[in-house]
Amino acid sequence: MTTTTGTLSATDVHKSYRRGREQVHALRGVSVEVRPGEVVALLGRSGSGKTTLLNCLLGWEQPDAGSVHVPGAARPDAAGWATVAVVPQRFGLLDELTLADNVAMAARLAGAAEPGPAALAALAALRLEHLAGRMPDEVSLGEQQRTAIARALVVRPAFLIADEPTGRLDEELSTHVLTTLREVYAAAGTGVLLASHDPVVVANADRVVRLSDGQVIEG
Numbered sequence: 001m002t003t004t005t006g007t008l009s010a011t012d013v014h015k016s017y018r019r020g021r022e023q024v025h026a027l028r029g030v031s032v033e034v035r036p037g038e039v040v041a042l043l044g045r046s047g048s049g050k051t052t053l054l055n056c057l058l059g060w061e062q063p064d065a066g067s068v069h070v071p072g073a074a075r076p077d078a079a080g081w082a083t084v085a086v087v088p089q090r091f092g093l094l095d096e097l098t099l100a101d102n103v104a105m106a107a108r109l110a111g112a113a114e115p116g117p118a119a120l121a122a123l124a125a126l127r128l129e130h131l132a133g134r135m136p137d138e139v140s141l142g143e144q145q146r147t148a149i150a151r152a153l154v155v156r157p158a159f160l161i162a163d164e165p166t167g168r169l170d171e172e173l174s175t176h177v178l179t180t181l182r183e184v185y186a187a188a189g190t191g192v193l194l195a196s197h198d199p200v201v202v203a204n205a206d207r208v209v210r211l212s213d214g215q216v217i218e219g
């Protein structure tokens, strides 16, 4: 694969874990790229290596071999929120901040002039404005998940990496969230990588990459 400068990419990435005496080969030479402005669905059964790949792209885990390229960052773990925004599988909201403040903090870190109004607009886009003043443990898991998406949406990052971003949403809400992401990010030129099992995600993707047992079998 030839990596272009503005492309988020993993090239021939290998990653194993030790589980007792057993060696688990989570990734076995995976190459993936996400170009600016495109939406890529990363599919694969449970345990196929999706989260491991996302974690390597985010710099949260180190590949055993192969490389990861994040445009504009010396290393993946040095990329700021405005370069690569994340919707983690477990959302990663701060328990002691309201939903509005969780989103506003991301806007502030990305240098927004008016983080408060920007946060409220992002929450409204995800139909959460009536919950802006609640704490994360006072809302449902699906509402927490949409807050984590709002926190990414507020920033207009160069890239978004999201792990099962519709896993807690019904079909109608999944469609609304994906349509909103596409609209906002197409205008911003954001490249999006969505690990998912959800047919709604596939329907909204420009391209599908399928993992099986730590290898790319499609895409």
Ligand SMILES: Nc1ncnc2c1ncn2[C@@H]1O[C@H](COP(=O)(O)OP(=O)(O)OP(=O)(O)O)[C@@H](O)[C@H]1O
Pocket: 017, 018, 019, 024, 025, 026, 044, 045, 046, 047, 048, 049, 050, 051, 052, 053
């Ligand atoms: N920290 C770890 N220690 C040991 N094994 C791990 C660890 N993390 C992941 N694995 C194993 O690596 C393989 C890939 O896991 P990964 O979480 O990347 O899969 P996934 O496709 O994201 O699954 P899911 O859809 O269930 O989230 C699995 O066999 C998993 O059990």
